[in-house]
Amino acid sequence: MNIFVLLIVVSFVFYFYYKTKQFRTSLPIRKNWYASMASVALGSFVMFFGINQLFLFQTVVTYIVAGIFIVLGLGLIVYNFKAAKHYRSFLDEETRLNK
Numbered sequence: 001m002n003i004f005v006l007l008i009v010v011s012f013v014f015y016f017y018y019k020t021k022q023f024r025t026s027l028p029i030r031k032n033w034y035a036s037m038a039s040v041a042l043g044s045f046v047m048f049f050g051i052n053q054l055f056l057f058q059t060v061v062t063y064i065v066a067g068i069f070i071v072l073g074l075g076l077i078v079y080n081f082k083a084a085k086h087y088r089s090f091l092d093e094e095t096r097l098n099k
Helices: 004-022 028-056 060-097
Strands: none
Touching: 004 028, 028 060
């Protein structure tokens, strides 16, 4: 269980890191890339929280809520990872044009 607590904390730190970077940059594509990476970290936070709840409580309601969290977290991770991959292809060009 301690590993899930560590993963929850690490994913929250990465979320906060990417959100801070998103607010500090002025380039639009880089801002979108940071937002996508922050959402990947948020999705991992939600997913790890749901998995952790499965180990803490063993009731039917917990299984349902944890299942929703896990599915929602996986959906956020997959969707925003694809978006970040899309934006990553334009980062070098945006940096080159704005120098």
